[in-house]
Amino acid sequence: MGAMDSSPEGQTTDVAEAEPPAAARIGRSRRPARPWPPPQGQWTFADYAGLPDNGFRYEVIHGGLYMSPAPRPRHQRAVTRLAHALGTHLERHPIGEVYVAPIDVILPDLAEPVQPDVIFVAAERQAIVSDSRVEAAPDLVVEVLSKATARRDRTLKFALYAQAGVREYWIVDAEPATRSIEVYVLRGDAYALAGAFGPGETVGSEVLPGCGVAVDRVCPA
Structure with missing residues (x-):
């Protein structure tokens, strides 16, 4: 171009x-x-x-x-594994749907659009998902860090998702030396760190009750 x-x-x-x-x-x-x-x-x-x-x-x-x-293979492997883990939980507990990028997410008056790596939308809010895009804040947004987007994911998008009302935000670091998943939950109009999970640990979620995601499953060494 x-x-x-x-x-x-x-x-x-x-x-x-x-x-x-x-x-x-x-x-x-x-x-x-x-x-x-x-x-x-x-x-x-x-x-x-x-x-x-x-x-x-x-x-x-x-x-x-x-x-x-375009993201690197390690990034996409983490996205695929996380989406599979969440999807497996939702097959047993059908409380919503998981979607993966590329998908346009419209956050009115804030972003038109963003493309998070993984999102979850609760069943009672599926009306926000049209044939072409998601037209309000998802319940859960996940961003997998890359060199090109890490700063944006931790600053600009961190503030953006809180302002838009995304209830839970996960930041995944899939690099071998720093493998981790950080979980932030919305408290009022700002995010609070619910936990930072590393190798050998399992991530829990307020938005997805009973769902446990092993860091090693999403981010293998």
Whole structure:
């Protein structure tokens, strides 16, 4: 897609070669065209929808466009194993559904969209899941750290998910030397650390009662 200049947190500053979405091209003879690419802070879902399918993952947070490269195999192995562990629990206790990236999650007035690695939506809230995206805060969000996204997952998204009302947020570190799963639960309008679990330990969840996920199962050595 041409040159792409990113900040340390992966905030994209140049997507000039992407074709602007239809909304930016209609009515050019009657009013000035919407600039492409939009300035940071002014990205919308319509702009996001006009980006190319080029193997990168894009997110729009507070109007800013963020890009992540395709994840590495170790990252995807952790995502797959975690989704399988949660799915196995939900087969026995059907209290909701698990979804994995890529899936667009709209957090109204905050992000349009984000793409968490794994999410859980309770059965009584399945109406927020449409044919094309999730249109409100999931009950549980999981992000698996990578070099490109670790800072964003621990700062920008940490605050974003709390502000949006995500009840529980897990941060998974699948690197061999630092394998761990951190669990944060929403207390009022901020997250509190419920536990940090390492090799040989099992993760529990308030959102998924009775579900135990072994760190070694998700993040093998």
